[in-house]
Amino acid sequence: MGDPKGFLKTGREGAERRPVEERVHDWNEVYPDGVGRALLPIISPQAGRCMDCGIPFCHQGCPLGNLIPEWNDLVWRDDWAGAIERLHATNNFPEFTGRLCPAPCETSCVLGINQDPVTIKNVEVSIIDRAWESNLVRPQPPEWLSGRTVAVVGSGPAGLAAAQQLTRAGHTVVVLERADEVGGLMRYGIPEFKMEKKHLDRRLDQMRREGTVFRTGVEVGRDLSVESLRDRYDAVVLAMGSTVPRDLQTEGRELDGLHQAMDFLPQANRAALGHPVEDQVTAEGLDVVIIGGGDTGADCLGTSTRQGAASITQLEIMPEPRARAPRASRGRPTR
Template sequence: MADPKGFLTTPRQDWPRRPVEERVRDWHEVYVPGALLPIISKQADRCMDCGIPFCHDACPLGNLIPEWNDLVSREDWRAAAERLHATNNFPEFTGRLCPAPCEAGCVLAINQPAVTIKNVECAIADRAWEEGFAQPAPPDRLSGRTVAVIGSGPTGLAAAQQLTRAGHTVAVYERDDRIGGLMRYGIPAFKMEKRHLERRIEQMTAEGTKFRTSTAVGRDVDAAELRTRYDAVVIATGATAWRELPVPGRELAGIHQAMEYLPLANRVCEGDLETSPLSAAGKDVVIVGGGDTGADCLGTAVREGAASVTQLDIYPQPGTERDEEREPWPTYPKVYRVSPAHEEARDLRTAPLADTDARLFAASTLRFSGDEDGHVRWLHLVEVDEQRRPVPGTERDLPADLVLLALGFSGPDRSDGLIDQLGLDMAPSGTIARDQDFATNVPGVFAAGDAARGQSLIVWAIAEGRAVAAAVDRHLTGGPTRLPAPIGPYDRPMRV
């Protein structure tokens, strides 16, 4: 513990964001470049080095948070990077994209603002790249065994890197033309620039991992035939079957799923398109869904130049403080949070009819109506109570030229035939069934990540990738494994 009084003398200070008027004119990350390092050592000083660090339990990766906080406080960046990478393959991803359940579990958060764990993590990861601490780690020798990983999101990449470093020959199959899954085409560049992803792909390639893009297993390659070519197969395709909104008028043109809209905007940033066919420019946009994907749509629409953007959240507006009875520490509380996208919408007043920033809380969509050409023009909504029952007399109409549905995902997409070709059993939830060793009913086939767990956070996805890699290594070698398994397939976040 570098400064025993740090949590008493140093206030919390987050990574400053660029001015709204500046950042909405580009697709770069929202934070001020270089502004984190000057403040991060003092922020790490706020860590109390608790005897029982609940931040460990809140993080499924089991990150050694007090250890690398102490090392950052002392500015021992190499040792901090070693501690961080010991439990997390991709800390620059989680440092930007994870909602930080570790901070909700910080002991300091009982009665003070938590340690900026996520910022410290990001600072270590970025410094590791700058100082050359994140070198490729190829295996000393090969095992002679082969593994196919289907899907290149955080679960697939983590599993592939762990298995490659263990000496197995690994090929990652990705249906899109670039590696990264939702990190590539679902997450906007203003949340994470793709250069962070490219660096990891280069590192993994140097370690020996093979990548096969534009290859949809089940459609371009028969899944059962692929199984015969490898000693083991890991299915990490994610939960990409989106939820629908079955209300009158859904068939109107101009109503799209968020994951139809966001990839096109990302392709513009990649240079594949000059403009998105679904661009929000000049349109009245309504986003149905109050989660992170909806916020991603919000920030994207603002940057595309929408005339207005409103986000609907069916839940009531939460308070600014933790409800100690319903969500006691150290669980992750549902509180009112202002993401960078919401900050932008609030300051630019993109939603004149909204109560706060761009959001209408406790709002449920009744139906859509359109013009004579069959294009959506209005969204009709009603306020709901805590049981989601309509409140009489609260009906409202919102102008809508573009409606984006961000309602989450129900499980893996079965349209490509992968699940049926392998004959995989499914759980009642619609996810792939597996046992305590991450194994499916098909010998040698394992399932991990959102495809088997259900929609979750990136930190859980990486933990799943590391854990399934350990299970596969045991299967291939027939003995104990040296690979860590931070979670089991049935572990869940802390809840009341």
């Protein structure tokens, strides 16, 4: 525990975002110069708010089991090399989670019982952004090859993490992706204003230098049978996501003008990246209703705004849209 009184004397603080009037006119991330750099002036005292709890509920809240109090302490002590080593110990891609994760660790933070929780997600993204800038993230090619081959089906975060670990362990790994570019939902599902694709491309470059091979435009089950994969590779990792949406069971669902987010967002993201899109559905000039207030609803909200919707109404069964309620629970830590 770096600062025993940190949580008593320092309040929770986040980075300044770009003005709304400015950022709704472009697709860039909402922080000036990137969130990691925006956070640097404030992040050490924020990390110093961590109490290094005897039973750190943040560990249980984090699906990756991130070693949160350890890297909070290292950041407070200005040991950024140590912090990225501890962060990478459980997380291959903290630049993705530090931007995209809904941060259940913060909801679980013990400090949240009677104060605002530690800004864990901000500390995480600061560590990795600074590590990239300081050349602390380098390719780690294997020292020897096992002679074994592995096919990883799907290039979302799970597929990429599996591929990176297997490549570093010395196996010859091929990642198969049905879309025209690698990244799964991170490529075409997540808007630029949430995570610019340069972060994904930088990590893919590291993986290629380590020896991972990527094949795009290959749909397993259509272009390539599972049997042929099993014949050609020693092991197959299935890491596909699902693009099948949950449908709305209600009268009028068949009417025109109702679109699933997973049809709307990929088109919008492709267009924002300058790719040609046929028959694009756009919110420009329309009165838009978004059903759902989670992350995907928030992505649709930001995208519709930037496309020039005439009005936007977001419907959510919770009292407040979840995507706009980042304050953690003040009740018992949740898992």
